[in-house]
Amino acid sequence: MxxxxxxxxxxxxxxxxxxxxxxxxxxxxxxxxxxxxxxxxxxxxxxxxxxxxxxxxxxxxxxxxxxxxxxxxxxxxxxxxxxxxxxxxxxxxxxxxxxxxxxxxxxxxxxxxxxxxxxxxxxxxxxxxxxxxxxxxxxxxxxxxxxxxxxxxxxxxxxxxxxxxxxxxxxxxxxxxxxxxxxxxxxxxxxxxxxxxxxxxxxxxxxxxxxxxxxxxxxxxxxxxxxxxxxxxEVRVEEYRMDDAEIVAIGYGSCSRVIRSAVDLARERGIKLGMFRPITLFPFPVDEIASLVDRGFKGILTVEMSDGQLVDDVNLALKGRMISDLHNRMGGNVPSAQEICEKVSELYGV
Amino acid sequence: MIMAQKTVLRKPRGFIDVYKHKPGAEKDRTHYCPGCGHGILHKLIAEALEDFDIVDKTIVISPVGCSVFAYYYFHTGNLQVPHGRAPAVATSVSRANPDSVVISYQGDGDLAAIGGNNILQAANRGENMVVFFVNNAIYGMTGGQMAPTTLEGQKTTTTPYGRNVKTDGYPIQVCEIINQLTAPVYVVRTSLHDMPNIRKTRAAVRKAIMNARDKKGFSFVEVLSMCPSGWKMDSVPAQAWIKENMIPRFPLNTFRDISENTPAVERPVPVMDPAEVKKILEYDALSDSNLQKNSDAAYDKVAVRIAGFGGQGIMSTGIALANVGMEYGYNVSWLPSYGPEMRGGTANCSVKIQEDTIGASECTEPDMVIAMNQPSLEKFEKIIVPGGALIYNSTLISIEPARTDVKVYPVPITGIADELGDTRVQSMVNVGAFAAVTGMFDPGEIENLMSSLFKGKPEKVMKLNEKAVRKGYEYVKENFS
CATH class of the missing domain: 3.40.50.970 (Thiamin diphosphate (ThDP)-binding fold, Pyr/PP domains)
Incomplete structure (x- = not known):
């Protein structure tokens, strides 16, 4: 090509x-x-x-x-x-x-x-x-x-x-x-x-x-x-290794790239992490995120390079049936795959 | 016997017959106050559009101010736009429709206060448009506040004690400012306070509109205009007030008129044909990404961090590696440290080359570091994964690396480049060394890629870089095999 x-x-x-x-x-x-x-x-x-x-x-x-x-x-x-x-x-x-x-x-x-x-x-x-x-x-x-x-x-x-x-x-x-x-x-x-x-x-x-x-x-x-x-x-999303995942990390843009690396790293460590990535932010994947609750995930972690702006929308979509945790970096810092994995282990005891 | 000419009083065709966009029942008259100058100027414009038979090709831009509703009246294309931005909008409207006559119709607050920069810049670009600038020394629409053209001592609702030039500044003479610029072709100030001056305004309006029709560029017509409501005056004294107070401050004058000797503005015709688009974007020269991968290579994927001083070819090393990786059909990514960090200080970049989709593009735990100077070695050797590789520039780095759990390749990168006669080929020495360590690239194939890697560069530059790749490759092969 x-x-x-x-x-x-x-x-x-x-x-x-x-x-x-x-x-x-x-x-x-x-x-x-x-x-x-x-x-x-x-x-x-x-x-x-x-x-x-x-x-x-x-x-x-x-x-x-x-x-x-x-x-x-x-x-x-x-x-x-x-x-x-x-x-x-x-x-x-x-x-x-x-x-x-x-x-x-x-x-x-x-x-x-x-x-x-x-x-x-x-x-x-x-x-x-x-x-x-x-x-x-x-x-x-x-x-x-x-x-x-x-x-x-x-x-x-x-x-x-x-x-x-x-x-x-x-x-x-x-x-x-x-x-x-x-x-x-x-x-x-x-x-x-x-x-x-x-x-x-x-x-x-x-x-x-x-x-x-x-x-x-x-x-x-x-x-x-x-x-x-x-x-x-017009809602568009991407999922990565979500079929057998027990924990899901949500992020868009470069965070989703890091999450992808974190998913692979977590799997090497025996942690079943998956990625959910909104491609459209408006329209926000409200129904798709709401349905995560029914898919039986142990935890939802929103990863963003802002002060919780994305996790607010994730939690609105979850309608209180689950609450997403937040891992964020700011000021020009990008989260690393390693720190996402560690956060997942710390939060969900895996 | 001479027949008396029959005068037919009717609305010029430049106006819409019935003002359908105007809310309310009165669709046959304007929203302007009695004694206001806008109606007169509107009529002069509408007549000119009819007389020159250009109503159909005219587009009127109405920003915020009393003329915000100019679109009620003109039988033209109309855009209502934000406060002060008419010249910016008119710019792109004129660029989009180069054969049209674009009119920006603005008041003094709109043009000289909030939109001050926009008018200067459109004038300075010589955009093909007419600007009608209605100067009535007050904000009419919002109820009589101070305008940039409000006279010294003039009372308004925001200068209740009179405009104090020590705190509010002086009335701005816009024509005089526009006349400082090179591009405008016609700059004139007229008035609407009596019939002789209305006739002069009529001539100016027609001249400016003809300029736009003939694509002569930027014409600017400032018109002193009555605002009896804002000035809290009757209509007749308002006319006298212009003569007695405004004209001394805003002298009536043709500041510039060079349209006759100015060539028409020309705009290109956009290329939209798909085949032509692909030709211009050089689809033929795109990478086929079909080089045969080396199945015995020591590495089948790599994350490499390259670091050194700005100017040591850090970025170009990374880009060359990514380009060659792409030619082999790998997924590749290159991420620079960007911005002021690049200027003067150290620079680094991350490159990933692998079969799978690439996640994070920053190499936080690289398989390999290429360190071109000592600070980079100290900073980045720490993050190499155990069992990874460190290539460092032994010409400039005299200390031993601290890591003992990685493979270390001291290569005199600068020395090799200097021997070849040009320090700038360090990047390709790096690429050669990288090829030897990883086994992912064949040096012969890299040499074949020179014409795309150094597109547009002279033959001798390519030859020199070919040698640099070979030298870097051979140095590693000979010393570390």
Missing amino acids: PRKLMKGNYAAVYGAILAGCKAYYGYPITPASEIAESASLLFPKFGRTFLQAESEVAAINMVYGAAGCGQRVLTGSSGPGISLKQEGISYCAGSALPCVIIDIMRGGPGLGNIGPEQSDYNQVVKGGGHGNYKVIVLAPNSAQEMCDLTMLAFDLADKYRNPVFVLTDGVIGQMMEAVELPEPITELPDKSDWAVYGTADSRHLINSIYLDHDDLEKWNRELMKKYKIIQKN
Whole structure:
């Protein structure tokens, strides 16, 4: 299978090109800068737009404009930049504009550091801007998935007319792996019933204002309905050695990579550990996690690089029938397979 | 006998017949207050769009402010956008639809306060758009607060004692600032306070819109406009107030008009054809990953940590190993220490090469460490798994490793590279040594990969690196077999 060694950040841009993305608007920030850099290298080769915006705020508003004109459009950033983009993301959601935003999470709060963390979970998964809205969140854990899930992100964005996040951390953005490059898409979806092309037939309005209270409530209810459909249709998870597992570790992104290693290590030590990995964070695998209770696991351990943001959602899904324990690292530190195994032994006496 | 010309009073075609987006019953009139300048400017724009027959190809951007509802009126494509961001949105709208006429219609708070940077940067890029800047020295929509253009001493709801320039700053002269930039083609300030000035504004509006139609780039029309409600004045005194108070501070002027000699902005046509996309991405040059694996190799999988000073080829050693591993069909991962850590100080990277799916990419308990300097040896020899391997740069490291439960390979990596005449080939000496220790790679196959590993580099660079691989490989074979 033809492959190319590349960083996760590059792979995402390849995915965007292959998905027919016509424009990239972004602002540099470590550890996401390679996304802008590779877009600046690649997009002009295709006569597509790369523009280094004057700010994160400008970048997301450029995304808003391009999306309103029916283009597949991408931006990328990291924590502090995502905070700045939130207003614009709310506008995109409120105006039902499809777009893709990549967040390569770093350490926070404040300036924090540029090490890997997963502390943007809440601000991304919970729709971090103002108003009632959600964004679809895909959480790749390899360079291959940075490419594949970025392509999927464009499809989902168009399918639901909603912003889609590709959410991962500095490890996945910075690491190189061999990526099998998929075929480019052959056809872009038709958006002529709503997009603005500057033609007589496309005198549409892109707007999030509903002055009338009833109108705005109606629009909010339509959005809720959409999110419900997304919740029903788009949950994606990965399991590893769960068939005979007695204990399950839950994690996404680079944590899931470490959990995979921990599972193998635990098995060498005679501990039947399995991995449950959410690939979509919204929609969150609520039913799938709830069903873990019925599968008779002795313990559930959530592993994350944040302060319990993920375990909160796991426990909501468990509805009090079981309680997940937490193993977390922060500040740029990544958990190791060894420490996960030790935590499992300590918690569950295995 | 000369026939008297018949004047037909009707709404210009640039306006929507019935303002369907406007809530409430009054769908035939605007939401603007009596005496407000917006209606006049709207009409001048709508007339120009009709007269130039470009209503169909026009897109109006309406941000926050009184003109937030401009989309009620213009019979064009419309985008309502966040406060201050119209120039950013107009940028991508213009890039997406290069044949359209893009109008950013902004008030003073929107443009000169919250959106101050966005207007400067769009102007500086020379985006093909028209910006209409309605300067009425006050925030109208939110009920009469201070604007960046509020005059010295002017009372507003947030300057109840009058604007104090010592604490609130001076009224900002935006045209004068825009005129400092190189890219804009047309920068003008006009007023709406009387008929002669409305006529001058009309000419400016038409000129700016023609510029956008002809893709001349960035045109900026600042229009001094009445806000009787915000100023708490009747309409007629409001007109006089512009003349007496605003114009002295905001002189009416054509600051720049160079559109005639400016070539049209050109935007490329995006390449979307799948075959062409694959060609540009060089699918033909992708790795087939079909080299025959050595079944007798000492290692069938490896996790290696490579460390040294920045500039010692640490990252490139790792990338070369991962690339060669990929050519053999292995799963590979390469994880750098990234960011400022790389600058000046030590650098390290983790490489994994194995058949199975790779879990953690950081080698916390590596099978092998390649240490290029003494601090790296001290730091990383501790984490090698028992029975693992340590390759270290004996040219620069004089101490003995502390570990006795790992296989130790002192290799004069820098020395070999220097002998070959270029310290930079240390990376490939490492690769050769790695091949010899693990048995996973054949040095001849690595040599065959030079053209892809050093793509675009001169032939002599490839030859030198070939020698480096061979030397590293042979040194280990000769000294440690």
